């Protein structure tokens with residue numbers, strides 16, 4: 001790891017000021033993605049700005065029809081929160097299946113969402129649960145936030161402060177876990193909001209995406225059979241050492257069906 | 266630019282000067298000379314480096330020493346009693362043949378204590394899932410899982 005200057009931000013305004021005042025800075029949250037990247041010298045920022053001391057960036061609240069998770073809340077806290085388990089059990093379950101226990105004790109929702117790893121779980125929750133990503137500058141709909149492989153709508157100097165999930169009537173997340181890392185080979189979040197349905201897929205493409213055809217079919221009839229025969233084209237999907245794009249396309253249908261089965265079960 | 270760090274390690278206040286990039290595991294091993302905590306990978310996947318930070322299991326290879334400022338750290342050296350009596354988790358690893366070469370063992374024991382603290386009475390399937398971030402190349406996990414379940418029961422009984 002190349003050396004860098006380390007700063008502990010006192011609050012969000014201080015972090016933003018430090019971002020603006022330094023050469024090539026990076027925010028440090030749980031470090032579960034950033035530190036391995038630095039250790040392998042895949043990045044060499046001049047300055048790390050640690051968000052861990054900012055009390056206002058931690059915690060969870062249920063506000064009306066929204067579950068609000070502040071950016072520095074670790075995965076383990078989301079997974080075990082009685083509020084989340086009650087209001088949005090699919091989100092608690094998703095958070096509890098990220099990586100391993102030690103990773104969940106440090107990794108945060110803000111870091112995961114900012115990173116937009118193609119195989120990360122939280123992006124499927126954000127898009128599937130119609131979330132709003134709140135930053136120190138603005139509010140961004142999840143549908144507009146994730147833009148590509150490790151690419152988001154975040155601008156330079158922008159800091160995620162919280163993620164606001166819309167509480168659905170019901171929802172279910174199903175993933176094919178990579179056996180070594182736990183990352184999603186394919187993960188599907190299905191949610192029902194009145195007569196509307198959302199289907200968000202992670203792990204398969206360059207970043208999370210929705211499957212409009214499945215959503216329309218579920219809006220007509222919310223049954224496993226509605227999605228069981230809908231195929232997603234493999235053309236835009238990723239193939240790698242773990243499996244081919246065609247296999248990922250197949251898994252999307254299987255996991256969407258299983259999610260709906262678990263919901264109507 | 267060196268940075269002063271202060272923390273508590275195994276109940277003792279310690280301090281040192283570190284580079285910003287110094288990992289917590291380097292501070293523990295190279296500055297404090299507590300070499301029980303191991304490093305087995307550079308991808309945060311093996312769990313040999315697990316210590317407790319404010320009572321919770323974390324991978325010390327993926328944490329900066331400066332991120333541990335003011336925290337209470339427990340390493341494998343801090344588990345046994347001063348008179349040498351092993352912690353129930355250490356004793357159970359010994360009783361159940363939970364180790365062969367021993368390289369993964371410090372991390373396994375620290376994770377085992379964390380599992381027993383968080384999930385008292387966890388069944389075998391849960392314990393196996395909870396060990397997802399700890400890799401053992403020798404034992405096949407059977408003895409490790411038995412040790413954690415056994416020690417968990419002993420720790421439970423001691424609590425109640």
Ligand SMILES: Cc1cc2nc3c(=O)[nH]c(=O)nc-3n(C[C@H](O)[C@H](O)[C@H](O)COP(=O)(O)OP(=O)(O)OC[C@H]3O[C@@H](n4cnc5c(N)ncnc54)[C@H](O)[C@@H]3O)c2cc1C
Pocket residue numbers: 026027028029030031032033034035036051071072097098099100103106107108109110111112114115117119120121122154158159160161181182183184308309310
């Ligand atoms: C062994 C292992 C297994 C894993 N398995 C999974 C898995 O199964 N599923 C999964 O989804 N993830 C997995 N992860 C990734 C994990 O969830 C990370 O915690 C997460 O991706 C990044 O969060 P972090 O808090 O650690 O962020 P960091 O590593 O600190 O930061 C990541 C990036 O986000 C930026 N950033 C951080 N916070 C903010 C903010 N508030 N505003 C703007 N930018 C910010 C940083 O500058 C950096 O570029 C795994 C990681 C490891 C090491």
Ligand code: FES
Pocket residue numbers: 303304305306307308309310311312313314315324325326327
């Ligand atoms: S050394 Fe492998 S996880 Fe820390």
Ligand code: FES
Pocket residue numbers: 363364365366367368369370400401402403404
């Ligand atoms: S005992 Fe050898 S790696 Fe586990």
